[in-house]
Amino acid sequence: MEKVIIAKLHKSFEASSYEExxxxxxxxxxxxxxxxxxxxxxxxNTVDKARDSCRTTxxxxxxxxxxxxxxxxxxxxxxxxxxxxxLTRYACYLIAQNGDPKKEQIAFAQSYFALQTRKxxxxxxxxxxxxxxxxxxxxxxxxxELSKNIFERGVDNKxxxxxxxxxxxxxxxxxxxxxxxxxxxxxxxxxxxxFLPTITxxxxxxxxxxxxxxxxKNDLKGESTISQEHMKNNVDIRDxxxxxxxxxxxxxxxxxxxxxxxxxxxxxxxxxxxxxxxx
Numbered sequence: 348m349e350k351v352i353i354a355k356l357h358k359s360f361e362a363s364s365y366e367e368x369x370x371x372x373x374x375x376x377x378x379x380x381x382x383x384x385x386x387x388x389x390x391x392n393t394v395d396k397a398r399d400s401c402r403t404t405x406x407x408x409x410x411x412x413x414x415x416x417x418x419x420x421x422x423x424x425x426x427x428x429x430x431x432x433x434l435t436r437y438a439c440y441l442i443a444q445n446g447d448p449k450k451e452q453i454a455f456a457q458s459y460f461a462l463q464t465r466k467x468x469x470x471x472x473x474x475x476x477x478x479x480x481x482x483x484x485x486x487x488x489x490x491x492e493l494s495k496n497i498f499e500r501g502v503d504n505k506x507x508x509x510x511x512x513x514x515x516x517x518x519x520x521x522x523x524x525x526x527x528x529x530x531x532x533x534x535x536x537x538x539x540x541x542f543l544p545t546i547t548x549x550x551x552x553x554x555x556x557x558x559x560x561x562x563x564k565n566d567l568k569g570e571s572t573i574s575q576e577h578m579k580n581n582v583d584i585r586d587x588x589x590x591x592x593x594x595x596x597x598x599x600x601x602x603x604x605x606x607x608x609x610x611x612x613x614x615x616x617x618x619x620x621x622x623x624x625x626x
Contacts, residue, residue, distance in 0.1 A: 373439050375432035382443070383452040394432065397441035411438040436460060476607055479545045483604050486540055486552040493559045497573055500562070506570040513574050514554060515539065517581035518547075519596040531600035542600040550588060550595065554580040 363377050375394060376387075384390040394412070401408050413433040434442070440460035446453035494507050502510070516523040522530060524539050533542050540548055557580040558573070567573050588595060 370435070372433045372435055375434055376429075378434060378439060378442065381452060382446060382456060383450050393442055393445050396445040397438060400441045400445065401438065406437070411435040411441075475545070479548065479601070479604065480608060482545050482548040482552065483540060486548050486555065489552050489555045489559060493555055493562070496559060496562050500566075500568040500573070502570050502573060509570060510574045510577050514551070514558075514577040514581045517578040518550060518554065518585050520585065520594065522596050527596065530596065533600060537603070541604040542602075544598050544601050546588075546593065547595045547598060550584045551581075554584045557583075 363373055363381060365372050365374070375390070379387060379390040382390070384393070398408050398412055401411055411434065415431050415433055416428050417431055437460075439456070443453055443456035443460050446456070448454050448457060490511070494504075497507060497510070512524040515527060519527050525535065527533075527539055528535055528537070531539075531542060533539060540551060543551070554577070558577040561567065561576055561580075562573060567576055585595065
């Protein structure tokens, strides 16, 4: 496909997109023209195939294909209803995939929407990763603060480790830190929190924050007293998770957060280098 044609099609597809409440979409009537379909009914056959493909992937069809009705002018001030469909980027991608790749417009659309969909996936993946990294950093800071506070109240490093392990025992339904590491296949010398999903990291952080607050507020002293406080707070958080159908000990381990952190730093470094080259 010639560069001139690619540039023209790219401009047309970009100009035809809309945005509502932060969601990008295309209208089927306009996409029909962009993809070179002369007949609406023939185009709807391709749309129906795309709906089936969407259903097969496990995605909710209603999230990507939204039927709408518009009023259009038919002359002399009269109007009539005209059916249309709001399509997400993913829906457009599926429609293109179910079209005839011999047509230039569809061949272009297949690559265009595949690339755009992948960019969206990468963005969402990065956001989830950053949320997990931030949750882990917040937990580390909260645990460091608790460690300092209880050290002043007669608890040494070993005592702090015991308190944290008993908190895990309460949060994970009878599995202490070592037991959870064995359950999830984590090396004993690795921090458990580095392999937990965001929801569990956040739960640990909140329980620790409450413990920290009450240690200061009630001037709690000694390993035993503070352990009881920490266990209670973790039980409370576990109960809250349970009401929402979440069992922390049943959630699978995620990739080592240290590796993810290195990956993010590497990606950021590459982006910076590209920007410098572009100057």
